[in-house]
Amino acid sequence: MLANRLKNDQSRFLPWGLLLLYLIGRTLQLFAGRVPNLIIVIFHVVPPALFAVLHGARIYRWRGMLVFAALSLGVGTLFESLSLRTGFPFGHYRFTDLMGPKIFDLPILLALAYVGMGYLSWVVSVALVGGENRSLSDGRIVWTPMIASFVMTAWDLSMEAVWADVDHGWVWRDGGSYYGVPISNFLGWLLTTYVFYQLFAFYIRNREILPARKSHYLPAISFYALSAMGNLLVIAPSSLGSIFVDATGKQWMISSILRTSRLVSIFLMVPLSLAACVTLYGSGRPSRADCS
Secondary structure, eight states, X not given: OHXXXXXXXXXXXXXXXXXXXXXXXXXXXXXXXXXXXXXXXXXXXXXXXXXXXXXXXXXXXXXXXXXXXXXXXXXXXXXXXXXXXXXXXXXXXXXXXXXXXXXXXXXXXHHHHHHHXXXXXXXXXXXXXXXXXXXXXXXXXXXXHHHHHHHHHHHXXXXXXXXXXXXXXXXXXXXOTBTTBOHHHHHHHHHHHHHHHHHHHHHHTTOOOOOOOGGGGHHHHHHHHHHHHHGGGOOOOGGGOSEEEOTTSOEEEHHHHHHHHHHHIIIIIHHXXXXXXXHHHTXXXXXXXXXX
């Protein structure tokens, strides 16, 4: 009995511990230029990926999370690699050495972001459509992937220009109208994420979703909200100056890039998180799992 209780306590607090590690990583942004960039990137990517696997296994079992990880990594890597070579679907760009080791020009840590943030965005969308503790056997099999793709693209909208222009994680060859980022990038994100979300939805269709308290979904939604709030802590290194010049020679104010990132975070990502919580806790009577 005591062993089971300890096991339950560990499974309950571990997700919050990973969320704390992520918070530490976001706080390190305040020391940009003094803390190695790779350390900041690792704290950005690894805690959400670990969280996704551990948290998701409680709902979809380990096999289900293995399928989710394989789909998000596989589809994400496929489209990223395709775009690096052809420009479809994101546009023409190249990665710098900021994100560490690469395989075929694609940073390993970037691929892991599809697992972590991909899962958090999925949970937010599941809550928004009221699909917790229920299989995707009706219209939710289409709506959930569609909504999830927009939820994750909102995350990219909040940080894409920061990572490209301020942190120099990658370089857009032809510039673009969104602070040097092409609009095709965001359309590419919608397509890429929708594909692996839809494939995962087909996998879990009519499969039993393991019962979990509604509170089990709260850390994942909080994690997504924290990723938004973390954008408020981003500062530009003093050595960067006040202007970013894209590949076409067009100048962009770095202060405007950071301000837009914060506005998207506050007025898009945070409301999505709040709406997910309201839908989650306001959706009818509690399930048996909530009462156990």
